[in-house]
Each structure stands twice: as C-alpha cells, then as structure tokens.
Amino acid sequence: MEMDYKAVIDTQQLSAIRNESLIHYDKERKEFEKIIYDSIEHGPFLDVDSTTQKRLTNEIVKKVMAMGRFRVQLLREDPKKLLSYLHALFPSLDLSPIAKIVIHLQLFGGTILEIGTEQHHKRYFDDINNYKIVGGFAMTEMGHGSNVRQIETTATYDHSTKEFIINSPSLTSTKFWIGNMSMFGTHVVLFCRLIYKGEDKGVHVIVTPIRDPETLTVYNGISIGDCGHKVGWNGVDNAWIRFSNYRVPRENLLNRYATITEDGEYISKLSSPSKLFQITISELVFGRMLYVCGPIQYLGIALKASIRYAFSRRQFGEKGKTEELIMNYPTHYRILLPMLAQNTAFEFARNWVIDNIQESSKSEEKREEFHAIVSGIKAMVTEFAIVALSRLRVMCGGNGMSSHNLLGYMRNELDVFQTAEGDGAVLYQQLSKYLMVEYKRWYKKEGMTGYIKKEVQSFLVTSNPIYTHYRSMPYLLSNEFHQHAFSFRFEKTRSMVIEQLNQTKAKGLTFQQSWNASLILVAELAKAYTHLHTLECAHRAVRKCSDPITRHVLNDLIKLYALHNIEQDFGFFRNTNFLSSGKAVAISEAVTSLCQTLKPYALSIVESINDFEGRLDIPIGKSDLDYITHMARKVGIPLQKHA
Numbered sequence: 001m002e003m004d005y006k007a008v009i010d011t012q013q014l015s016a017i018r019n020e021s022l023i024h025y026d027k028e029r030k031e032f033e034k035i036i037y038d039s040i041e042h043g044p045f046l047d048v049d050s051t052t053q054k055r056l057t058n059e060i061v062k063k064v065m066a067m068g069r070f071r072v073q074l075l076r077e078d079p080k081k082l083l084s085y086l087h088a089l090f091p092s093l094d095l096s097p098i099a100k101i102v103i104h105l106q107l108f109g110g111t112i113l114e115i116g117t118e119q120h121h122k123r124y125f126d127d128i129n130n131y132k133i134v135g136g137f138a139m140t141e142m143g144h145g146s147n148v149r150q151i152e153t154t155a156t157y158d159h160s161t162k163e164f165i166i167n168s169p170s171l172t173s174t175k176f177w178i179g180n181m182s183m184f185g186t187h188v189v190l191f192c193r194l195i196y197k198g199e200d201k202g203v204h205v206i207v208t209p210i211r212d213p214e215t216l217t218v219y220n221g222i223s224i225g226d227c228g229h230k231v232g233w234n235g236v237d238n239a240w241i242r243f244s245n246y247r248v249p250r251e252n253l254l255n256r257y258a259t260i261t262e263d264g265e266y267i268s269k270l271s272s273p274s275k276l277f278q279i280t281i282s283e284l285v286f287g288r289m290l291y292v293c294g295p296i297q298y299l300g301i302a303l304k305a306s307i308r309y310a311f312s313r314r315q316f317g318e319k320g321k322t323e324e325l326i327m328n329y330p331t332h333y334r335i336l337l338p339m340l341a342q343n344t345a346f347e348f349a350r351n352w353v354i355d356n357i358q359e360s361s362k363s364e365e366k367r368e369e370f371h372a373i374v375s376g377i378k379a380m381v382t383e384f385a386i387v388a389l390s391r392l393r394v395m396c397g398g399n400g401m402s403s404h405n406l407l408g409y410m411r412n413e414l415d416v417f418q419t420a421e422g423d424g425a426v427l428y429q430q431l432s433k434y435l436m437v438e439y440k441r442w443y444k445k446e447g448m449t450g451y452i453k454k455e456v457q458s459f460l461v462t463s464n465p466i467y468t469h470y471r472s473m474p475y476l477l478s479n480e481f482h483q484h485a486f487s488f489r490f491e492k493t494r495s496m497v498i499e500q501l502n503q504t505k506a507k508g509l510t511f512q513q514s515w516n517a518s519l520i521l522v523a524e525l526a527k528a529y530t531h532l533h534t535l536e537c538a539h540r541a542v543r544k545c546s547d548p549i550t551r552h553v554l555n556d557l558i559k560l561y562a563l564h565n566i567e568q569d570f571g572f573f574r575n576t577n578f579l580s581s582g583k584a585v586a587i588s589e590a591v592t593s594l595c596q597t598l599k600p601y602a603l604s605i606v607e608s609i610n611d612f613e614g615r616l617d618i619p620i621g622k623s624d625l626d627y628i629t630h631m632a633r634k635v636g637i638p639l640q641k642h643a
C-alpha cells in the first residue's frame with residue numbers, strides 16, 4: 001500500500017530519547033520479554049468467565065514468579081530494573097497478571113520493606129520472592145477509601161498474650177477491594193487502628209496471615225469473599241475481609257517508626273500519629289509511579305495503532321478518484337496529533353519520575369516533594385489516558401469497537417488507574433497542599449518585598465496591551481512564550497487560591513472549610529504545576545536530540561502540546577487578561593498549522609513508540625498497515641481471491 005509520509009526522522013534516536021530512563025536495561029528487558037512471550041499463555045482472555053480468568057491469571061503469575069527475576073529487594077536496590085521487568089510483561093496485554101504481581105511484590109512486599117524492620121525482611125522476603133506466600137494490601141474499607149485516616153478496623157494489644165486482637169467493629173469497617181485475596185492470597189499488610197491501653201494510637205500496619213499457604217484454608221476468625229464482577233481487571237481476585245477476635249503476634253507489627261517492645265511499652269519515633277500515617281503512605285510512591293507508566297505506555301501503543309489506521313483507511317472522495325485518507329480530515333488530525341504530542345510530553349515527565357525515584361528516598365524533604373509531584377502526574381495521566389482511549393476507539397470506527405483491536409479493552413483495563421492508589425481530585429489536593437507549604441516557606445524567606453516584586457511582574461504582563469495583543473507567529477511558536485504562559489498560569493492560580501482562602505477565612509470559615517470552598521482552584525493549581533513541570537521535562541528532552549531533523553520535529557511536537565494546552569485553557573488565559581481575543585485566534589491557527597506540519601511525519605514518529613516488536617496482537621498496529629487482511633484473519637473470512 002502506498003504511503004504518503006516522510007520517514008526522514010531518526011526513529012531510533014527518537015525511541016532512545018523517549019525511553020531514556022530505562023534504556024540501560026533494554027537488552028535485559030527484551031530477553032525477559034521474549035522468554036515470557038514464548039513460554040507463557042498470554043491474554044487478554046476475552047471469552048472466559050471471571051472465575052476462570054482469575055485461575056488462568058494466577059497460573060501466569062506463578063510461572064512468572066518462578067522465573068526468579070522479581071525480588072522485593074529490587075524496589076530499593078534497583079527500582080529501574082524492576083520496572084523494566086514489569087515492562088517485559090506488557091505484551092501479554094492483560095493487566096491482571098501485572099496487577100497481581102505489583103500488589104504482591106510492591107504493595108505487600110514493599111510495605112514490609114519500607115515500614116518493617118530487619119526481622120520482617122528475614123522472615124518474609126524469600127517466601128514472597130518465590131511466591132510461597134501470596135500477599136495483599138488491606139487498606140481500603142467499605143466506609144473509607146480516599147480518607148484512609150478514618151479506617152475503623154482495630155488491633156487491640158493484649159499485654160497478657162503479647163498479641164493483637166483484630167476486629168471489624170462495623171459493616172463500614174469491612175476491608176474492601178483487597179487485591180489477590182478472594183481466592184489465592186495468604187497474607188495481607190493490614191492497615192488498622194492500634195488500640196494500646198485503651199488509647200487509639202492511630203493507623204498502624206500489621207502483617208496478618210489470612211490462609212494456610214499449603215491448603216489455602218481461611219483461618220478461623222476471618223470471613224472473606226469476592227467483590228464481584230468489575231469493569232476491568234477481572235483476573236484480579238479482589239476481596240472483602242472481616243475479622244472477629246482474630247489474634248496476631250506482637251512481632252507482626254511493622255515497626256520501623258513505632259513499636260511495642262518485648263516489655264509491652266509503646267514507643268514511636270515520630271511526633272504524632274498523623275506524621276506516622278503520612279510517612280507510611282509516602283513510602284509507597286513506587287506504586288503511583290507504576291500508575292504513571294502503564295497508561296502512557298498503553299496509550300502510546302493505541303496512538304500508534306490509531307494513527308496507522310488513519311493513514312490506511314480511506315473514506316469518501318471526489319468522483320472517479322481514490323477516496324480520501326481519513327488522516328487528511330482536520331477532524332482527525334486536529335485530535336490525533338495534539339493527543340500524540342501530549343502523550344509524548346507525558347513520557348518525558350514519566351522519565352523524570354523514573355530517574356528520581358531512588359534519589360527521592362534520600363531525605364524527608366525530597367520524599368515529600370517527589371510524592372507530591374508524582375501524585376499530580378498520576379492524576380493527570382490516568383484521566384488523560386481514559387479520555388484519549390475512548391476517543392481513539394471512536395476514531396477507528398467499527399474496527400475500534402472490535403475487542404480484537406484492544407482499544408476498548410485497554411480503556412477498561414486502565415480505568416481503575418484513575419481510582420486505585422488515590423483518586424485524582426484527592427491527589428491534586430496533595431500536590432497543591434505541598435505547593436502552598438513551599439510557597440509559605442518562600443514567603444517567609446523573601447517577605448513582602450519578594451511578594452510585591454512577583455505580583456508587579458505579573459501585573460506588568462497582564463496590564464500591558466502590547467504583550468496581550470502581540471501575536472507574531474515566530475513568537476507564538478517559541479518555547480519562551482510557552483514557558484512563560486505555563487509559569488504565568490501556575491503563579492497566577494496560586495495567587496488566586498491564596499486570595500480565595502483569605503476571603504473565605506475572613507468570613508469566619510475554618511481552614512478546612514475554606515480549603516473545600518476553594519477546591520476548584522486548588523485542583524487547577526496542581527494541574528497548572530503539573531503541566532509546567534511536564535513542559536520543562538519535555539524541553540530538556542528536546543535538547544538531548546542530536547539529529548537536526550528529529551530534533552526539529554520533536555520540538556514541534558512539544559510546541560503543539562504547549563499551544564494546544566493553552567488553547568484548551570483559553571478561559572483562564574482570557575479571564576486573566578493574558579491573551580487578547582485576536583491572540584487567542586492566532587494561537588488556534590498556530591495549532592492547526594503545527595498539526596499540518598507534523599502530519600507527514602506522524603507515521604515515522606509513532607514508529608519510535610515501543611510496541612514490543614509487534615508482539616501485541618492489534619491488527620492495525622502491525623507493520624504492513626493492512627488492517628483489512630488482519631481483521632479478516634481474526635474473524636475467519638477466507639483470504640482466497642474473491643470473484
């Protein structure tokens with residue numbers, strides 16, 4: 001099939017820049033990927049009932065774990081290596097086995113690693129690594145998911161037997177959604193309130209055995225069941241769990257920060273239960289990082305498939321002439337290309353996350369900053385991926401609807417990423433809180449003079465008609481303009497949040513009430529920061545590209561991300577007098593013009609997206625662009641010559 005695109009960019013270099021953070025492990029990842037692909041039955045399991053799917057998934061996990069590469073210790077020793085191994089599982093394109101491994105290794109094992117001590121490591125790591133015990137992470141309850149501080153499960157310390165007595169005191173305290181646990185799990189890290197001498201010491205974590213690892217019999221004092229059919233992730237056995245006077249030995253308390261000694265004394269290294277909770281949660285940032293990596297990876301593949309489809313599918317046209325490629329319709333390229341641009345920019349933000357995970361554990365300040373930024377990126381990327389995948393499904397027409405093409409399947413499997421490990425609305429608040437505290441620190445240092453200087457700078461921009469009207473195309477397309485617009489949006493939104501908080505506080509509201517009253521702006525602040533951070537990561541990545549044409553094309557792609565993002569936020573930029581209406585119109589024209597410039601390169605750009613050597617069975621994602629033959633093969637239409 002004739003293709004009208006210019007393959008003039010260096011796709012290998014582009015691919016290397018896209019995947020820079022894990023490039024060191026590329027060879028190892030590919031080897032592992034091949035072993036898994038060749039030796040393990042891969043999903044997705046489209047036509048099986050969910051109980052069968054859970055069994056098949058568990059068998060896959062057992063085989064993968066038996067290969068011996070996944071070790072809890074890698075979370076600390078070499079998180080990038082662990083991440084590369086997880087990437088090697090992607091071509092199975094069934095997220096359930098990956099989710100089960102992550103729950104077992106990172107959520108269960110990682111919690112023991114981070115908030116347990118040497119004795120816990122010695123006791124559990126070997127069994128976790130060879131899947132002799134199967135772990136789960138029991139934090140959420142029916143009554144509380146986002147607000148974990150209010151969980152109700154109690155662990156009352158019994159001095160006479162040196163044990164915790166675990167109870168689920170109400171229906172709402174039932175543990176819910178606990179992955180790996182309804183059919184196969186043997187242990188959980190249980191988040192519960194520690195009751196010591198009648199006093200509530202706040203949320204602590206206790207390793208709690210659930211089933212006998214040999215027979216899988218549930219222990220007395222525990223009742224357990226499945227959470228039922230889900231929109232996605234049906235290979236994961238999510239459970240509800242209740243406890244009734246269930247006893248666990250003192251040693252099972254994960255006691256890096258707070259402990260009960262042999263003599264029965266409670267000692268905490270931290271100033272308050274709230275600090276303990278904060279640290280416990282922030283230790284689990286690796287999971288959030290995975291929630292950034294998965295959607296970006298899958299969306300990249302979906303974009304590759306959809307753009308290839310758009311370059312092969314023809315519909316309508318002038319009489320007697322070849323029909324038009326659907327990619328030539330502005331309604332197509334004006335959506336596909338900005339989406340590709342945004343996902344590419346997110347890839348660079350993801351690389352920043354991967355590159356900084358190890359460093360972030362070196363001090364409390366770094367951990368706090370990293371946790372906050374990753375929270376914002378996780379919220380933004382997971383939401384973007386679902387909206388984008390839905391759109392791509394539609395842009396591939398009926399072929400997008402076929403489960404063989406996996407677009408809808410990916411959308412459903414990734415949906416839960418928006419909720420698990422923290423919902424967007426809650427995560428944005430975590431980032432904004434961090435940003436406000438940082439600003440307070442800055443203000444303390446710079447004082448009123450610094451504040452006024454900043455405000456005056458901002459005022460000079462918005463009150464300067466020359467600037468707000470200035471619309472020369474080279475300027476609108478310059479990185480400086482984009483950086484300026486993104487920084488302005490962040491700083492202005494922060495001032496607006498402060499103003500609104502002060503106004504509501506002046507009306508007599510408590511801090512929490514005024515915070516909640518300002519939530520829309522608070523979320524906007526986190527989004528503005530996340531886009532600014534993403535743009536900066538992307539600009540750094542462009543500078544690393546040495547091939548001039550590739551660099552030019554990548555730079556244009558990032559410009560498209562920036563300008564399209566400004567276009568989507570015209571409401572803000574116009575309301576704050578950053579843009580005149582004429583300038584806004586010129587920006588929209590620049591977006592269209594960038595899309596047209598980039599269109600001829602689109603196929604070669606998506607060539608640089610790793611689709612695992614074409615292992616993913618997306619017909620329109622394969623190399624010959626012939627979706628008709630692929631689809632015919634999939635559904636059994638004979639391929640011999642038709643009369």
Ligand SMILES: Cc1cc2nc3c(=O)[nH]c(=O)nc-3n(C[C@H](O)[C@H](O)[C@H](O)COP(=O)(O)OP(=O)(O)OC[C@H]3O[C@@H](n4cnc5c(N)ncnc54)[C@H](O)[C@@H]3O)c2cc1C
Nearest residue numbers: 137138139140144145146177178179419420421422423425
């Ligand atoms: C498939 C699946 C697997 C899971 N696996 C596990 C697991 O293995 N272990 C585990 O412990 N948990 C697990 N979870 C639970 C998951 O972490 C929670 O669902 C998640 O934290 C959200 O909590 P929630 O469901 O109670 O939602 P809610 O907290 O009820 O949120 C509902 C809505 O209210 C909004 N909201 C809540 N608070 C605020 C606020 N302060 N400001 C603004 N908006 C707010 C949210 O944004 C959301 O849109 C899993 C969930 C699912 C669906």
